[in-house]
Amino acid sequence: MHAWPASEVPALPGxxxxLRIHDTATGGRVTLAPGPVARIYVCGITPYDATHMGHAATYNAFDLVQRVWLDTKRQVHYVQNVTDVDDPLLERALRDGVDWVGLAERETALFREDMTALRMLPPQHYVGAVEAIPGIVPLVERLRDSGAAYELDGDVYFSVEADPHFGQVSHYDTELMRHLSAERGGDPDRPGKKNPLDPMLWMAAREGEPSWDGGSLGRGRPGWHIECVAIALDHLGMGFDVQGGGSDLIFPHHEMGASHAQALTGEFPMAKAYVHAGMVALDGEKMSKSKGNLVFVSKLRRDGVDPAAIRLALLSHRYRDDWEWTDQxxxxxxxxxxRWRAAVSRPDGPSADALVEELREALSDDLDTPTALAAVDRWAALQTAEGGSxxxxxxxxxxxxxxxxxxAL
Structure with missing residues (x-):
């Protein structure tokens, strides 16, 4: 699967x-000091609908992480997946009477267009769950054969008891974990499971649903969490710098993924920092496909809104904060x-050396974009009022x- 074209990132003096950033697992800020190559994995879309502002806010946050790293003269190895087979996708295709493969391809293509318009830096590896299946099957087999997973009526479940570090990403209590598992694709009430929280690694083939050869697992398709683990381990290895996504992925997705990887490798942690973007609401409720309360990037673009303005709207909020989208x-x-474009259109102006350092300081401080925007506002206001030489x-x-x-100005 291919990503989208990269926009050029200008080199700056100095x-x-x-980056100092909030780590969900420790509950505090950590200073990320990667080697020459920084490694980041960001969970991608399930392509059954267009890119909404919640998606855009999440990918904007991790685009900023990359830009901070690039400004430190590091290279960035960025991996993102596409969950191109999953229950929500299959349900939407059935509802609309369309082929699920065609639906996934269409929405993934639209996502690429939105990311290009918003100048989001593309991943070096953009991997669909379907294409990752040949690498997923051996991992599930290893977990099963080591006793970290078990079969139940043909399905294979991961045993959360197999990872002594389970729970150290979210730090949620069992009651909340069980509630979120039921709400976010798990099946805690299924009889026969060793632990209600145990997530599915391999779903045996169901009538009328797509399935693939799973070797000794039989025909079926992978669970949600093991897909990202297989892709991340293949392209980044253990101990990569940042695992990113929206805050709704803290549990179960990132918790379970970490446990899968740690049980597979015997190493801890899977990622040095777990970084999560806040949720974007509309009319008082979290923007989500299931609720249908969405503001689409593609719709705004069709209406003539400059993608740079969309990006500035996202940047006006701290990435970790929950906030509500409004026309204002x-x-x-x-x-x-x-204002900014008018200010830079003049042939000269006030010195900008201090502004560059203000931007660097704000972004290194847990991606403090409101402070960064305010710094540019001050320079633009000075340019308008007094100019410079x-x-x-x-x-x-x-x-x-x-x-x-x-x-882009």
Missing amino acids: KGRD ILETAVERLD DDSAPGLVSRAVDALLGV
């Missing part, structure tokens, strides 16, 4: 700062974009805003 937020972003300043501001915030 060098950026190491977009209007404010459009006005800000106009530095003929390199407007160009430097344009390059810095592009390189660090992903906004």
Whole structure:
């Protein structure tokens, strides 16, 4: 599976700062100081509907992580998956009377278009769950053969008791875990499971549903969590720098994925930091496909909204915060974009060297984008009110805003 084209990231004078970011597993900030190559895995879409603002906010957060790393002169090895076979996708295809493969391909293509328009840096490896199945089957077999998994009526379940570190990503209590498992694709009430929280690794073939050769597992398809584990271990190995996604993935997805990987390898932790973006709401409820309360990136683009303004709307909120999308937020972003573009269109202006360092400091401080935007606002206001004599300043501001915030002026 191919990703989307990369936009050029301008080089800035000097060098950026190491990123201090909130780690869900420890509950506090950690300083990420990767080697020459920083490694990040971000969970991708289930392609049964178009990219909404909640998706965009999540991928924007991890795009910023990459930009901070690039500014420290590191390379970035970024991996993202596509859950291109899953119950929600199959249910939507059945509802709409369309082929599930065609639906997944269509929505994945639209996602690529949205990411390109928003100038999100693409992953080096963009991997669909279906294409990963040949690598998933041996992992499930290893877990089963080692006693970390067991069969139940042809299905294979992971035993959470097999990982002594289970629970150390979310730190949720058992009651909350059970509630979230039922709400987010698990089956805690299924009779015969060793532990209600045990997640499925391999689902035996069901009539009318797609299935693949699972070797000694029989025909079927993989569970949700093992897909990401197989892709991450294949391309990044254990102990990579950041596991990212929305906060709704903390449990069960990232908790279970960590346990799968740790049981497979005997190493801990799977990732050095678990980083989660907040949820975006509309009309008081979390924006989600199941509720249908969505603002689509593609719809805004069709309506003529500049993707740079959409990105500025996302940047106006701290990545970890839950917030609510409103028309006013977009209007404010459009006005800000106009001010910034007017400010950099002049042949000279106030020195921008200090602004570059302000942006670096704000972003290294747990991706503090509101502070970063305020710094550019101050420079633009000074440019409008007083101007300046530095003929390199407007160009430097344009390059810095592009390189660090992903906004093309």
